[in-house]
Amino acid sequence: MPGGGRKLSSSDLQLVLLALLEQKAAHGYELIRALEERSGGFYAPSPGVIYPALTYLDEIGHAVAEPEGNRKLYRLTDAGRAHLDGHRGTALAILEALGRIGGRMDQVREAFAGVTDADPEASEELHRARHALKSAMYAKRGCDAAEARRLADILRRATAEILNSDTRETE
Secondary structure: OOOOOOOOOHHHHHHHHHHHHHHOOEOHHHHHHHHHHHOOOOOOOOHHHHHHHHHHHHHOOOEEEEEEOOEEEEEEOHHHHHHHHHOHHHHHHHHHHHHHHHHHHHHHHHHHHOOOOOOHHHHHHHHHHHHHHHHHHHHOOOOOHHHHHHHHHHHHHHHHHHHHOOOOOOO
């Protein structure tokens, strides 16, 4: 998970799992991938988070685990569906938020992917420049307000220059 840390409470994760299981029965790994995919990589819960949640849902009767070879296939029960029905708004809001985050993550990846250039040297040069900028910004984290304003001004000027010079004469 980028950034680490818990992104959903255990009860929110349980609701999301019930909502996913309502769509189709799934193995734990499939649920991890579904969440990762839906969130554009922002939320890929570890097996150490997913399997205890699924075990709990099985223990309280909201899901049932059916052995399938070395794995378990989880299915939503009627009790799980009733619980989900009572909290559907929350489950849908969480899934929608994960989807929005996924969309934003895609936009960020595209922005940082850079320009696909016919000239590989120019693409590599752009990559190095972006990396240098990210490193410089990281080095300035925690700076005082005056320095933050100075950095913001530099970034605004650079952005304006980039947007206003789509075509540059070659030297």
